Amino acid sequence: MTKFDKYLLSQLLTLFGFFSLVLVAVYWINRAVGLFDQLIGDGQSALVFLQFSLLTLPNVIRLVLPVSAFVAAVYCANRLISDSELVVMQATGFSSFRLARPVFGFGVIVAGMMLILMNWLVPASRTVFEERSAEISQDLSAQFLKEGAFLHPSAGLTLYIRDISARGELLDLFLTDERSKTERTTYTARRALFLRASEGPKLLMFNGMMQTLDTKTGRLSVTHFSDFTYDMAAMIAPAQSRNRSRAELSTRELLYPTPAVLQETQSSAAALRFEGHSRFAQPLLALSSAMIGFASLLLGAFSRFGLWRQILAATVLLLVVQSISTVATSIGGTSEDGWILAYAAPMLGLLLAGGELWVSQAPRRLRRLGGAA
Template sequence: MPRIDRYILSQFTALFGFFALVLIAVYWLNRSVVLFEQLIADGQTALVVLEFTALTLPLVISLVLPVAGFAASAYGTNRLAGESELVVMQAAGMSPWRMARPVLVFGVMVGIMVGVLVHGLVPMARARLADRQAEVAQNVVSRFLRSGSFQFPTKGLTLFIGDVAADGTLHDVLIEDGRDPARTTLYTAEEALIAKSDTGPKLVMVKGLTQQAQKGADGNTRLAITRFADLTYDIGGLIGSGRRAAGGDLRDYSTPRLLNPDDALLASARATPAEARLQAHVRLAQPLLAPVAALLGFAVLLIGGYSRFGVGPQMLLAVGALVGLQFLATSGEAMAARDPAMAWPAVYLAPLLGGAVVAAALWLAGRPRGPRRGAPAQGAPA
């Protein structure tokens, strides 16, 4: 690689490290505050909070890196222009296309980092986070299963457990559900067990009775009594601690499995083959945004040439182009989600149109800027 390319690449890489660190810290702190409030409210320790926030970090980084690449490219180009280095390069005969070569290398480097995250670390972290959330939900539910006292997990709900055996069996269980003003349901059971499921812990009651009092249209209250051998009650969702298990979301799986989904994957995620492949295409398109964003920050700032007043208008135009790129990416995913089988190419709309904008900006920056045809040159007689 020529020395001038290494110089530009080193400038952009140093700036990229700074902007990535700042943006990741801000974004991660914002998400961590929400997790901190939820987990501390559930009685979890600081180590659990730290683990959960660490598992969200790969996703945060994958979202921030393209923006950090754009910021480094735009700021670095502005610095090169302010110190007249771009003017020297152009005077030496370097075209905008030639100067964009190290920027493309920089963008590809950022894209590779994003690809490693979205295809490897993010699915692994999401799956692990789902498992830990299920374990935490189980612990939260266990805090409410105390024997010999009436408990009120949420408004309108009463829970009583006569005794908890050493093997975890609950005896003499009573649940009164009065959350619906028009209907009150009373569950009683001799025994009950807590069972795990994909949607959170369930309470399986054995040898019990259901009594439901409901107001009719005439204003009278009717009582319906039903005996059951076993009945499942969603106590996880009831307490508000239910969490999905790993595999319940397409984003938990690796890209090769999404491209060739099997029956187990589709059943666990409750998705169709087209939806699974669409998620894989979304991942394949995401790293492509990084080099396009980096080139946008460089190419748009070259439009207009050198000015002692700086590149403020071009900077605003570059930011607008980045916002438009993100809007196209979001719109493309929404369009593809409506018809995953036929509209999946829409997820590649943002990188393709963004690349076209970059090419147009470099072409405009490379146009000759001599005097207009028919206008006298400076110093020449009219």
Template sequence: MVRFDRYMLSQLLWLFGFFALVLVAVFWINRAVQLFDRLIGDGQTALVFLEFSALGLPRLVTTVLPIATFAAAIYVTNRLNNESELTVMMSTGSSPWRLARPVAVFGLISATMISVLSHVLVPLASGQLSERELEISRNVTSQLLTEGAFLTPTEGVTLYTRSIREDGVLLDVFLADRRTPNERMIYTGTEAYLLRSGDTTSLIMVDGLAQRFTPSNNRLSTGKFQDYSFDITSLMTSNKVVKPSIEYLVSTQLLRDWAGIAAQFNTTPGVVAEELHARIARGVFCLVTALIGFATLLVGGYSRFGVWREIVIAFLILVALDGMRSSLSGPVIEDARLWPILYLPSLIGAVIVGALLFVAAGAHGVWRRIRRATP
């Protein structure tokens, strides 16, 4: 029997890895397209795109793991049913409760993975991602300029640069300012530099030409300059600091003094309690997810018409329980003492699993008595 446990657990883990890889790839490609357009369009390199993708992976994997756990439990149970392996094991005296043991171990492994992600990796990666986004937004060259393209950082202003040297010098710069009514200004320069002094950012243009056009009288005035400073501080729209959030704290920092943490982050103790226990409940629910998939198909047994009905039932049970999880966050945020209700969906799921295994065990006992009574 121990050999069968290892065999079934290996099948579950192999299929779990396969489904997780496929789902992560699908979800990542969907998000990567938008991220690629935003970063590369702003002048960032492919390395920055890869860094942002890596920092977003822990949260993405956390979303995918429960789905992969459910899919693996459904697939393996259905295959073992179709190949009569579960039937053979039950005919030798193994009860459904005993057969659920490798599935429970598999659920614990999946729950451990999602717990490590939720408690440690996701908060750290989210905090690092916010800091990198702030650094990118403060990079004036990346935010405002892209080689060989006309950009409009704000209404009425157009910027163009032919190329950017490795030392940050802008070559052949064009700037059009149409923000002043009844006046159009155009500046061109062979070189330009971006200088930051405190909260002020200036574009220093060298060896260029300034042109002013007044539409009211159709007058065009031109003048050459050796150097000209253009204040572009108003064009910068980036945030100054990363906003503190309890989402960036690992769970060990949320275990004590909820009132103190709430005061530090300008929130309520209920928000802190909900954040901590939602992470724990996420791992517990992953264990229940695996057992629901196994128990539902085990009750259905083998059918030459397939097990789509049982799969749909198991899926609807999970959707209902997951919807319940979302609705329970509000009361906990209002009152931190209500945090135990966050585990109610997992408890209900465990009761459902127990009921399904009890039904399967009853049917198995009846089948064994009939077999013994048969001459």
């Protein structure tokens, strides 16, 4: 690498790191707010919220990196043109393609980051996220042991706890069991403890009363107790085997789906194959985004009014490429050969960038032809 390549690459990486940090923070905080309301509202601790927030981070970074690469390329090119640095390099004989060489290298670095994220980090984090979500859904103490509220853990059960002491004791408990068609049982206790046993969660009540009403005869029987154990397994829905989503599958499973994987995801082989190729196409989209941003600004010369036209053109081209990617995603999984469409948007982006670089050299070629004539 020449000094110019190292200089431009260092500028691009510095700006890329800055914009990535800002965009990831904004996007992550926006998602974390909704996650905070959901988890804390369900009685989860701040540690659980932190775990879930970190598990969503790889996917957030995956979404942000192409945009950061584009913004870094546009900002860097705009600054170099404003400072006449690129003009000087062009005067020494550097072609537009030669100027874009470090930008291409920068795009390859970003694409490498995307490959690691999409093929390893995002599927792994998604799997852990779903597993932790399933565990929390089975966490009875976090969901139902809340003070000062009438809760309905399942059909026919009503639970109320006046207060929960610092030692974890449930004070002034009220529990109604109406699941039976022939009787209704109400439990009250001065205090209770929630116990986790090998055969399931138990509720140990002290100094209480059990009232059983026979709904057919209307007879009410009352039993006082000093301690009583109630099986709370009915409050928890039985754990079911969890099927993985497409985002959790490995790239190999997506590219070569087995009948078991097709049944697990309830998807077609074409849809899974398209998803697998998308994990290689999306990194190329980050490369094309950087190239479009840099090449578009080379179309303009230094101006006191700035390069806002070229920046607008680069943004429009990027939106066009993203639109094609969206359309390809919607129709690519409907046919056996639809996986080819996964590469349509990044290839178009690279062709557009190459065309812009070629056009940016047109005035210089015309001047040479005019001089030769």
